[in-house]
Every structure is written in C-alpha cells, then in structure tokens.
Amino acid sequence: MQRSDLADLAAFAAIAARGSFRAAAADLGVSTSALSHALRGLETRMGVRLLHRTTRSVAPTEAGAALLVRIAPALAEIAEAVGAAGAFRETLGGTLRINAPRSACRLVLMPLVARFLAQHPGVQVEIAADDAMTDVVAAGFDAGVRVGEHLAADMIAVPLGGPLRFALVAAPAYLAEHPAPLDPDDLAGHRCLRQRFPGGSLYRWEFGKDGRDLVVAVGGPLVLNDQDLIVQAALDGLGLGFVFEDSVRAHLGTGRLVRLLTDWCPDFPGFFLYYAGRRHIPPPLRAFLDLLREPHPEPTATP
Template sequence: MRPISPADLASFLAIARHKSFRRAADELGCTPSALSHALRGIEERLDLRLVNRTTRSVALTEAGERLFSRVAPAFRDIGDALDDLNNFRGQPMGTLRFNASRGAAQLILLPAVIRFMALQPGVKVEIIVDGALVDMVAEGCDAGVRFGETIAQDMVAVPIGGRQRTAIVASPAFFERHAKPVTPEQLKDLPCVPFRFASGRQYAWEFERDGVELNIEVDGPLILNDQELSIQAALDGVGLAFAFEDQVADLIAAGKLVRVLEDWCPYYGGFYLYYPSRRRAPAPLRAFVDFLREGGDGAS
C-alpha cells in the first residue's frame, strides 16, 4: 500500500479548511475532481471516511476532525520553519492572506496593501472578503481586519486606517417625498435600508450626541447584507442608508446623496489588523505590520 504523503495531507487540509472542493482546488491549483480523487485515495488507504460529501455541503467526520486537529499545527510549524529563511533575504517573500469585511477591505485594507506591494515586490497578497466573523486560522489566513470590539482578546491587534465616522444618506428625490429627519427617532417613521449581518442579526443604527447614545431599529422595504448595495439602494431612492463617511463623501459632494443627522453620527475607534498571538507571525505579515506602524496605511 502506498504511504500517505505530505502532498496528500496538504490536499486534505485544504478541503478541511475551506469545506469546499472548489475553493480548496483553487488554493492548490488543481481541479475539484482531482482533489476528490486524492481524498478518496487517502480514505481508502486509511480505511476511514474523513469527509462527508453531499451535492450541497462538505463536513468533516469525527475521524477527519481528529486528523485535522493533529496535522494542521504540524504544517503550520513547517511553514514557520520555511518562513525563517526569509531572514537570509534582504526582503520578505511569500503570500500574505487577509480576511476582511467588505467595508474594511474597500476603505482601509486594499489601499494600504497596494502601497505595501509597491515596496515589497516579493510579497503576493490575497484578500478574502467575508461579512461573517470566521476562524481566521482555520480558514488559512494570516491576518484579518475588523472593528476593534469584534476581535478576540487572544489576538494581537494593530490600528489601521484611523477613526471612522458613519453617515446617514438618501437621494435628493427621496427628500422630495419625505421630510428630512432632525432626530434619530424620526427614522422609525421613514423608509430605510436595514442592514443584516451574516449571523442573521439586523443592525440597530447607532447614534450619539452630547453623551446621549441611541440605538434605532429601522425598517424599510429592502433589507441588505452589503453596504455597497445599501448605498446603491439609497441612490435609487429606496430609502435612507447607513454607511461610512468615506464611502459616500464623493457622492454627497456631487449632489447625488444628501446627508442627514450629521451631528448625531459618532466616530468609531476604527479598524484593526489582527492575528494570533500564540504563533510567530510570518515574515510578510511582520513586514506589513511594520509598514502600518510607520504610517503606511495613510491614517492621519
């Protein structure tokens, strides 16, 4: 019987991380059918089923979970050992994988990454946009970008992009049909574009002025889980949308959107780059963190 090779285990680990043959195949540069064949060979040699597969889902069996929990740390250690060789080069090399929400990726991460890559041509960057809070390590990412209050305490967190402020906007045509709200409570009587998180929870719009904090449960004919779509819905006159100031500044300046309740819109502490504290950061990530600390994110 042919022994199970490190390449076989790498195939299994990719499937286990992504819970998807297609995404795992994309990572490894092969076809889903080739990956399925490789997994079948591993299972036959072990005489154990590692993955339960249907046309709609991929899930690890108990044996698969046990193998993943034992093998994944070993492969990370191998990766760290190889990454140590970067110390012998003048510049870091390798792939840096980020997980970020759409707003964080658009407003903060992508502009910073583009500036970073111009300085570090040996580093390839992949950004995975995901609205859900995921297990970053299990997904094979080196770091993530989220608001500070959502980050676990066992992570190293580095500020990126400076403070962020929210904005409530709608189209000029919308305000031809509806009066402009002057207090957050009046939003309850106006069509809005509610935002739903990947968890299923609907976001209560947050306001603050002179020490008074309000959370308003808004309603409207269209609920979305993507801020860019919410802004587009506001442009189309569907209702009032909640966005980040930087996302809509140009649209406001061009007269395509009208801002209201500006004196009630608070500043947030901003986004943070975060990564596990329990393992050594790879050289490309260390270089990116140094780049941020030197002001490379453009934050004032």
C-alpha cells in the same frame, strides 16, 4: 583538505592582493597576528613557502603565485555564490493571507496592500473579503480585520487607518417626498435601507449625542447584505442609507446624496488588523506590520 584550509587560502589570497598583512587584516576584520598565524599554519601543512616577507614588502613566491592563479577564480566564485544566497534573505517571499470585511477592503486595506506589494514584489497576498465573523486562526489566515468593538481579547490588534464615522444619507428625490428626520425617533416613519449580516441578524443603527446613546431597529422594504448596494439604493432614491462616511463622501460633495442627523453620528474606533501571538510571526505578516508603522497618506475611498 582540512576544514581550516579554505579560510586560510582566502587569507593568503587577501595578503597577496593587498601586499600587506596590515591592509589584508583590516579588509578581513581580523588582527594582523591572527592573519600571520593563519598563513604560517597553511605553509606548514602544505610544506612550502607561499609568501616572501620583508620589513618593507610582501610578495608571492613562485609556488605562491602558481597557487594564487588556481585558487583566485574559485574564491571569487564562492564569494559570488554566498552573496547570491544572502539575497534570498533580503528578498521577502511567501504568502500573506488576510480576512477582512468588504468595506474594510475598499476603504483602508487595498491602498495599503498596493503599497506593500510595491515594496515586496516577491510576496503573494491573498485577501478574503468576508463580512462573517470568521475565526481567522481556525481558517488558516495570518491576520484579520475588524472594527475595534468586535476584537477578541486574546488577539493582538494594530490600528488600520483612523477613526470611522457613520453617515445617514438620502437622495434629494427621496427627501422631496419625505420630510428629513430631525431626531432618530423620526426614523420610524421612513423607508430605511437595512443591512443583514452573514449570521442572519439585521444591523441596528447606532447613534449618540450629548452622552445619550440610541440603538434603533429600523424598518423598510429593502434588505441588503452589502454597503455598496445600500449606497446605490440610496442614490436611486429608495430610502435612507446608514453607511460609512467615507463610502459616500464623493456623493455628498456632488449633492447626489444629502447627509442627515450629522450631530447624532459621532466618531468611533475604526478598523484594526489583528493576529494571534507575538512569537513566530510569519515574515510576510511582520513586513506588513512594519508598513503599518510607517507614515503614509490617508487612503482615499473609491465611490
């Protein structure tokens, strides 16, 4: 059997099924002359006439009908196998590994991942919640999440949600015993709930108003390494917390926390998904980037 025989046999079957060279050519996306040439070549190689051809009709000869009975099931099975193989291209698979701060996971990433998994059930997503400044390339991650100011210059960054804003908060019970600060300078007399980064440094609170920027190294009796713990400590009346606004929005709405120095807490660029290079992007990451370009409702943080 020659390499061209399979294609010519499929052409013969299409002509016999349609009873027309013109209709079969349209189905196969080839010219009528090309189809006629293919059939003549097949008949020449086999040494037998397969189709009766007149100006009005096309019908299988006895030899053609016998051949058609044998090859039709095989051609149908081949078409089904090719279609099944193509489905692997359409069904995305593999693993997407993302490194992200815990706050980013909760505020913006997890709602997007839930949507992504619903669209691509064949993909496995692995998220490492990590507040350290991990080198995502060296650690084998496909992408990472950082706030804009901490992005490396050689990385490609895509916005992950909108701008962020910090909120200085306290419980009513704390404010009943300590006067509310009116200016960042007043924080020196308060019990501030401080945050330590994995590298060992303490976060210095950042404020801005009317073109004036302040970075305050606050003091206080409690140091934590997680914003959720800081929120809980603030709810317990242990001091002032300086956390992402979305982390405490629900508590502000119920009055369990009170917001302070609101005009000193401007917006700043939010989280970005970042990755190295535009070439050879893994298919799961490319699909996730496509998701980020789709319009979607703003994620709602869980208190």
